[in-house]
Amino acid sequence: xxxxxxxxxxxxxxxxxxxxxxxxxxxxxxxxxxxxxxxxxxxxxxxxxxxxxxxxxxxxxxxxxxxxxxxxxxxxxxxxxxxxxxxxxxxxxxxxxxxxxxxxxxxxxxxxxxxxxxxxxxxxxxxxxxxxxxxxxxxxxxxxxxxxxxxxxxxxxxxxxxxxxxxxxxxxxxxxxxxxxxxxxxxxxxxxxxxxxxxxxxxxxxxxxxxxxxxxxxxxxxxxxxxxxxxxxxxxxxxxxxxxxxxxxxxxxxxxxxxxxxxxxxxxxxxxxxxxxxxxxxxxxxxxxxxxxxxxxxxxxxxxxxxxxxxxxxxxxxxxxxxxxxxxxxxxxxxxxxxxxxxxxxxxxxxxxxxxxxxxxxxxxxxxxxxxxxxxxxxxxxxxxxxxxxxxxxxx
Amino acid sequence: xxxxxxxxxxxxxxxxxxxxxxxxxxxxxxxxxxxxxxxxxxxxxxxxxxxxxxxxxxxxxxxxxxxxxxxxxxxxxxxxxxxxxxxxxxxxxxxxxxxxxxxxxxxxxxxxxxxxxxxxxxxxxxxxxxxxxxxxxxxxxxxxxxxxxxxxxxxxxxxx
Numbered sequence: 001x002x003x004x005x006x007x008x009x010x011x012x013x014x015x016x017x018x019x020x021x022x023x024x025x026x027x028x029x030x031x032x033x034x035x036x037x038x039x040x041x042x043x044x045x046x047x048x049x050x051x052x053x054x055x056x057x058x059x060x061x062x063x064x065x066x067x068x069x070x071x072x073x074x075x076x077x078x079x080x081x082x083x084x085x086x087x088x089x090x091x092x093x094x095x096x097x098x099x100x101x102x103x104x105x106x107x108x109x110x111x112x113x114x115x116x117x118x119x120x121x122x123x124x125x126x127x128x129x130x131x132x133x134x135x136x137x138x139x140x141x142x143x144x145x146x147x148x149x150x151x152x153x154x155x156x157x158x159x160x161x162x163x164x165x166x167x168x169x170x171x172x173x174x175x176x177x178x179x180x181x182x183x184x185x186x187x188x189x190x191x192x193x194x195x196x197x198x199x200x201x202x203x204x205x206x207x208x209x210x211x212x213x214x215x216x217x218x219x220x221x222x223x224x225x226x227x228x229x230x231x232x233x234x235x236x237x238x239x240x241x242x243x244x245x246x247x248x249x250x251x252x253x254x255x256x257x258x259x260x261x262x263x264x265x266x267x268x269x270x271x272x273x274x275x276x277x278x279x280x281x282x283x284x285x286x287x288x289x290x291x292x293x294x295x296x297x298x299x300x301x302x303x304x305x306x307x308x309x310x311x312x313x314x315x316x317x318x319x320x321x322x323x324x325x326x327x328x329x330x331x332x333x334x335x336x337x338x339x340x341x342x343x344x345x346x347x348x349x350x351x352x353x354x355x356x357x358x359x360x361x362x363x364x365x366x367x368x369x370x371x372x373x374x375x376x377x378x379x380x381x382x383x384x385x386x387x388x389x390x391x392x393x394x395x396x
Numbered sequence: 397x398x399x400x401x402x403x404x405x406x407x408x409x410x411x412x413x414x415x416x417x418x419x420x421x422x423x424x425x426x427x428x429x430x431x432x433x434x435x436x437x438x439x440x441x442x443x444x445x446x447x448x449x450x451x452x453x454x455x456x457x458x459x460x461x462x463x464x465x466x467x468x469x470x471x472x473x474x475x476x477x478x479x480x481x482x483x484x485x486x487x488x489x490x491x492x493x494x495x496x497x498x499x500x501x502x503x504x505x506x507x508x509x510x511x512x513x514x515x516x517x518x519x520x521x522x523x524x525x526x527x528x529x530x531x532x533x534x535x536x537x538x539x540x541x542x543x544x545x546x547x548x549x550x551x552x553x554x555x556x
Binding site for chain 2: 255300303304313368
């Protein structure tokens with residue numbers, strides 16, 4: 001092997017060979033559980049004096065892809081890299097140029113905080129031209145490339161990025177007399193679970209249609225929205241209940257939106273949708289109560305749904321409308337309690353049951369359900385002309 | 397799907413409900429300020445003071461078994477995890493959070509024995525949604541599969 005070729009091989013090998021960083025820095029950032037895929041880029045070179053009055057310049061670039069899965073505190077994955085490097089040697093007695101081509105594959109191991117590239121097979125093909133002579137030779141560099149850490153510097157909305165190889169490259173060149181030049185040593189990883197702008201756009205497009213479909217049930221297809229539900233023609237109660245079931249699921253999706261999705265959608269937009277669900281749920285309950293005979297369980301469930309969705313309650317976004325809805329529910333509950341009232345005989349304590357002071361049978365499960373509901377809602381019930389807090393009718 | 401099945405669906409679905417609808421406003425706070433234990437002879441309703449808000453013996457009044465509440469009355473932050481002891485045969489539990497005025501503020505449904513205020517999963521403190529403030533109360537009701545009450549807890553004060 002000529003002296004020039006040996007120098008070039010040594011130089012090209014340095015471009016690709018890296019050693020582990022001496023001390024791993026603190027890594028508070030980590031990859032979330034799940035599958036990730038990403039890209040690797042490393043651009044570097046070096047230059048320096050060689051021989052007697054000679055000068056070498058080497059520049060190379062590696063790019064690659066990786067895929068990994070985070071399970072607990074472990075990472076498993078694979079990666080592939082390929083790259084090229086150009087070298088030029090100027091010596092007093094002549095010059096030479098060379099090219100190196102690198103291919104490598106390996107495993108991605110380590111931890112979610114510090115993924116580590118482990119090269120399992122790597123080859124450098126070196127071609128050197130000097131005058132009319134060209135020499136090509138393959139070299140196995142697997143052993144020259146120890147594990148290399150990916151330094152995570154940013155994780156946001158399912159995208160992680162950082163650097164790799166830089167410190168190792170500089171460490172490897174230390175003491176050689178060459179001047180290193182790292183132009184880029186970076187990686188970007190994308191979580192398979194990340195929310196994309198396209199998904200957000202889909203949701204933003206779908207939600208108005210979703211509300212419109214609900215409105216079609218309330219006011220008829222194309223009907224004008226009107227919160228005065230009293231004058232509505234008979235509506236499809238089953239369809240309205242289906243909408244409420246869907247609303248509960250949709251509201252749950254909103255709550256499960258991750259920070260990044262909320263960021264992309266916008267808090268104002270989310271609050272607008274949540275308010276819409278509260279309002280439409282309230283309207284649906286009002287319509288069902290106005291047009292149907294409902295039993296105690298339905299009143300109880302509707303009250304829970306209303307309180308859960310903000311259709312009623314002190315924090316409702318539509319306080320006046322919420323008050324109307326809650327009053328309708330209270331009246332239904334009150335009717336059920338009234339229907340169970342006894343005006344004859346005695347109560348459990350031996351007190352006479354009269355028109356003026358009716359008794360509520362303790363074994364009436366429907367009345368009991370409504371009294372329990374009223375007690376937790378802070379409602380009053382009027383029975384036999386007497387108004388008491390719901391809780392007090394329990395012992396009446 | 398019939399009405400009964402839809403009610404069942406609502407019963408089940410409200411269990412996974414976020415409960416983050418519009419219930420994100422902080423209620424106007426007024427506290428009773430009472431510090432005494434009172435008993436209403438006529439009804440047998442007994443209230444005992446805990447902090448500045450009365451605790452109501454709902455099980456005693458309704459004649460139902462009592463659900464033991466496990467969450468302290470304060471110290472859990474604005475979205476504490478509300479916990480209680482299990483009731484045999486319960487298909488689910490409704491948690492009601494009432495404002496200082498006694499009116500409902502937020503309700504949640506759980507098939508287990510805990511739920512964060514605002515519903516599962518816990519809403520990030522940075523986001524709007526139901527939260528606890530001074531003068532609030534909470535209670536739990538256990539339901540059987542038919543939608544009737546099995547047991548209830550006392551109505552107990554809770555603050556941040």
